[in-house]
Amino acid sequence: MRILSIQSSVSYGHVGNSAAVFPLQRIGHEVMPVYTVIFSNHTGYGDWGGPMLTGDNVRDVVRGIDARGGLDDVDLVLSGYQGGNDIGDAILDAVALVKERNPQALYACDPVLGSAASGCSVAPEVQSLIRDRVVPKADLITPNQFELGFITGTDPHTIEETLVSVDLVRANGPKNVLVTSVLRPDREEGTIEMLAVTEAGAWIVQTPLLPFKVNGSGDVTAALFSAQLRESGDAAAALGRTAASVYELLENTLNAGSRELQLIESQDAYVSPKHSFEVIQVR
Numbered sequence: 001m002r003i004l005s006i007q008s009s010v011s012y013g014h015v016g017n018s019a020a021v022f023p024l025q026r027i028g029h030e031v032m033p034v035y036t037v038i039f040s041n042h043t044g045y046g047d048w049g050g051p052m053l054t055g056d057n058v059r060d061v062v063r064g065i066d067a068r069g070g071l072d073d074v075d076l077v078l079s080g081y082q083g084g085n086d087i088g089d090a091i092l093d094a095v096a097l098v099k100e101r102n103p104q105a106l107y108a109c110d111p112v113l114g115s116a117a118s119g120c121s122v123a124p125e126v127q128s129l130i131r132d133r134v135v136p137k138a139d140l141i142t143p144n145q146f147e148l149g150f151i152t153g154t155d156p157h158t159i160e161e162t163l164v165s166v167d168l169v170r171a172n173g174p175k176n177v178l179v180t181s182v183l184r185p186d187r188e189e190g191t192i193e194m195l196a197v198t199e200a201g202a203w204i205v206q207t208p209l210l211p212f213k214v215n216g217s218g219d220v221t222a223a224l225f226s227a228q229l230r231e232s233g234d235a236a237a238a239l240g241r242t243a244a245s246v247y248e249l250l251e252n253t254l255n256a257g258s259r260e261l262q263l264i265e266s267q268d269a270y271v272s273p274k275h276s277f278e279v280i281q282v283r
Helices: 017-026 055-067 087-101 124-135 145-151 159-170 217-232 235-256 267-273
Strands: 002-010 030-039 074-079 106-109 178-183 190-196 203-208 280-282
Touching: 002 017, 002 055, 002 087, 002 159, 002 267, 017 030, 017 190, 017 217, 030 055, 055 087, 074 145, 074 217, 087 106, 087 124, 106 124, 106 159, 106 217, 106 235, 124 145, 145 159, 145 178, 159 190, 159 203, 190 217, 190 235, 217 235, 235 267, 235 280
Parallel strands: 002 030, 002 074, 074 106
Antiparallel strands: 178 190, 190 203, 203 280
């Protein structure tokens, strides 16, 4: 499967394309990365070097790929953090062009807005861009529970409330939704969940909650789930495998005492994860 991934790039560490590309390649997909920034490291360190690219830069790269016929067999377009209208419009233009070349292609958007702990962490123009223009164009979105609430103007906590919020967003465009960082109040202590919803049903998976946070794990989660869902059409299987792979990646990173994802050391986890978590149908 050929994937066009329009995301950030860092030289040190793993976020954006620097997190998503290798796991996708490791499970056998051809990935064409298009960069939105080229930074030394992610901005969580407080300082960094390197340029932000413009929407026209992104369009130029995508046009060059198209000139080689490289968009003709793209099955999946991925996008992550969108720094402003300029980049957002360029991503939407790329999606439209890919779908002209292959109407069966899917657009998977990780609507990066913030978290329950930090609140909304992007500029107002980006909030409007994602909620009003990008999400309706997506076939699949992968928000965390906070972002799902922000997009829909709700405040979901329970599974029932989260499903209602998912139905609201599905009515506005994307038929497939993966909700990450689901923290329902009645879950088992020390756990965290993910919820996948498609036209075929809804499924939840629970894993242990590891005692740390590392940048880039959401990018890997979105990439693996999107690719596996596009390839198999089986949301439950994609959810279970993604949860197992990402948990092993995080477990290895925690055991290494690292601030950065242990992508290479965890390479077998993307193909044959050693963990297995029960996937339960909830609708």
